[in-house]
Amino acid sequence: MTSSWIVSGTQVGDLFVRDGVFVDSEPADAQRIDATGLIALPGLVDLHTHLREPGREDAETVETGSRAAALGGYTAVCAMANTDPVADTAGVVEQVWRLGKDAGLVDVQPIGAVTVGLAGERLAELGAMATSAADVRVFSDDGHCVHDPVLMRRALEYVKAFDGVIAQHAEEPRLTAGAQMNEGDTSARLGLAGWPAVAEEAIIARDVLLAGHVNSRLHICHVSTAGSVELIRWAKSKGWRVTAEVTPHHLLLTDELVGSYDPVFKVNPPLRTEADVLALREGLRDGTIDIVATDHAPHTVEDKECEWAYARPGMVGLETALSIVVEAMAGTDDIWGRVTDWMSVTPARIAGLSQQGQGLRPGAPANLTLFDPSLTWTPGPSELMSRSHNTPYAGRELSGRVVATFLRGEPTVLDGKAQK
Numbered sequence: 001m002t003s004s005w006i007v008s009g010t011q012v013g014d015l016f017v018r019d020g021v022f023v024d025s026e027p028a029d030a031q032r033i034d035a036t037g038l039i040a041l042p043g044l045v046d047l048h049t050h051l052r053e054p055g056r057e058d059a060e061t062v063e064t065g066s067r068a069a070a071l072g073g074y075t076a077v078c079a080m081a082n083t084d085p086v087a088d089t090a091g092v093v094e095q096v097w098r099l100g101k102d103a104g105l106v107d108v109q110p111i112g113a114v115t116v117g118l119a120g121e122r123l124a125e126l127g128a129m130a131t132s133a134a135d136v137r138v139f140s141d142d143g144h145c146v147h148d149p150v151l152m153r154r155a156l157e158y159v160k161a162f163d164g165v166i167a168q169h170a171e172e173p174r175l176t177a178g179a180q181m182n183e184g185d186t187s188a189r190l191g192l193a194g195w196p197a198v199a200e201e202a203i204i205a206r207d208v209l210l211a212g213h214v215n216s217r218l219h220i221c222h223v224s225t226a227g228s229v230e231l232i233r234w235a236k237s238k239g240w241r242v243t244a245e246v247t248p249h250h251l252l253l254t255d256e257l258v259g260s261y262d263p264v265f266k267v268n269p270p271l272r273t274e275a276d277v278l279a280l281r282e283g284l285r286d287g288t289i290d291i292v293a294t295d296h297a298p299h300t301v302e303d304k305e306c307e308w309a310y311a312r313p314g315m316v317g318l319e320t321a322l323s324i325v326v327e328a329m330a331g332t333d334d335i336w337g338r339v340t341d342w343m344s345v346t347p348a349r350i351a352g353l354s355q356q357g358q359g360l361r362p363g364a365p366a367n368l369t370l371f372d373p374s375l376t377w378t379p380g381p382s383e384l385m386s387r388s389h390n391t392p393y394a395g396r397e398l399s400g401r402v403v404a405t406f407l408r409g410e411p412t413v414l415d416g417k418a419q420k
């Protein structure tokens, strides 16, 4: 079944949808949505989501994560490979891809592991995953760094055959052994073991050199330090094929919050300093950092609400991302055009998703998000549809909220409510 829509009163003019695509004339018998005062954006695309299925369905499933994504304005998410079993074979990536189709709320694009079992010892079946029904183009051991430089070089070379990209979790593990938070003044004051900026920067420096050497595509996950931004800026000045992402929380929150000892603020990489936050914002504004990705990391109460040292790192983020990015990047010229690039067009291009990130033009798939900048809301257990509720924004009033999302012309969210 297909339906036709007229979305009137948007800042880009009226939008017309028929048979799943935007068209340039008003379809007959269409349903009308008055979007006056709303921001119309192409459906958002998240390059870095943890959906936890298979293996940890108590924290999230493909379906619950898809629903959270749709409520956050997303029409596609890339599902990280650190599931149980790990998504390191054609069988597992196809399983995740099919679960996404069954849920039908967003396009779920599996990411394949770089190494078998994320163990960093031998390459996974990259080619088999690329030629599977899931059509994998992004490979990552996220949660772990691909530490062996020879394996990293071979992975970069291997994926060139099908225009794939290696997404690196940049963390020199020996420099972060036992780390509990960012290494700096706050860790010294709190007496917690530090995760130094150089552990991220050393791997980024090595990997941009490798990517340049073999002329292959490297993507840096969740960049968190000012020094990393400088290194990526340098790599891009060389013309190397390097892209990078920043999370909403690294654009807004600092390591001083760890002083509360509330494990909701425990993430990997850790929250950094105010100077890092400002450098990340500047890097995003000047194009050094290409995209915003959520690193949506749901955890159960048992895994998260415990003593700081034992809590799992990560926070949920799909439903709050757009509000947080708009808050963090306030004052940016043409903010909605930039958000379109950061959160839809460019992540779709990096991930090779041809049905996503195509904008709001006639002929493009009708993936659409309507955001009401005048609404305020407070995320909490009753508001969030993710199965886990480890959000740092509970009790904090956020500005602006997604009120409708369309996936190829079909509403997945209307009036702020998920349609499935």
Ligand SMILES: [Zn+2]
Binding pocket: 142, 143, 144, 169, 221, 222, 268, 269
């Ligand atoms: Zn990571």
